[in-house]
Amino acid sequence: MRTACCTWAPSTWRTPTPAGCSSVPRGALCRWSTTARGRSRHPLPSRTDVHAAIDSLTSETGRRPSVLALATRLGLANTTFRRNYPDICDELAAIARTPSGTTAADAYSTVQANNARLRRDNRDLAEQLELAIVAERKVLGCNQQSLMLAH
Template identity: 35%
Template structure:
């Protein structure tokens, strides 16, 4: 059983409500919010009410906030790049130190294994106790 779709006036009222809520909360209004408000799936809403979105909703959506001036962005970007390059250099140096330490430990381990005599340890079973 299909649920009847709301008429155009109900959809316009829902659009108005979502726009007012977005203005009050400082958020950007979305078509998804209108769909949720009406309880209609996106495909159905788009198929039946596309013209209302284009005529009644989109013209009333405020433009997105302007980005920061290019000078500020490029200054911060250059600072970030410099910092990241320094960190990269430091990390590469640290990695080289660790690689050398691992190499030395590997060589020492191999040398110890080759020269070590294997001595069996008493198990404690059947061995006479020392007095």
């Protein structure tokens, strides 16, 4: 146990004061909590807190958050978050893989439209290439004629 080291904590710390801590009254929030190995341990956020953080990040960025961004927001390491909330990680991964509101018919029509645009662009570029070749031949033809006249 740590003694005379605790400080008054913000309300986000839910760890009760450990026995033997003399700097704050018993039962008040304390920043230190020890395990059997003597490591500091903070309680995990509740599922309600996690979903609130997801909603908050979604409203701030306009898209679903990554697991790393969510873990950072909650003050956890990425691995700790993944270990303790695998179902939420799976939900976020599934949402990220499927575009919202897109159906197979929409995807097919998008591919068709892109292919038609690319074919038009290809046709236009081929015409421009032919014109450039003709213009270069004219220039080369004029240069060859002038070389022959000079000799």
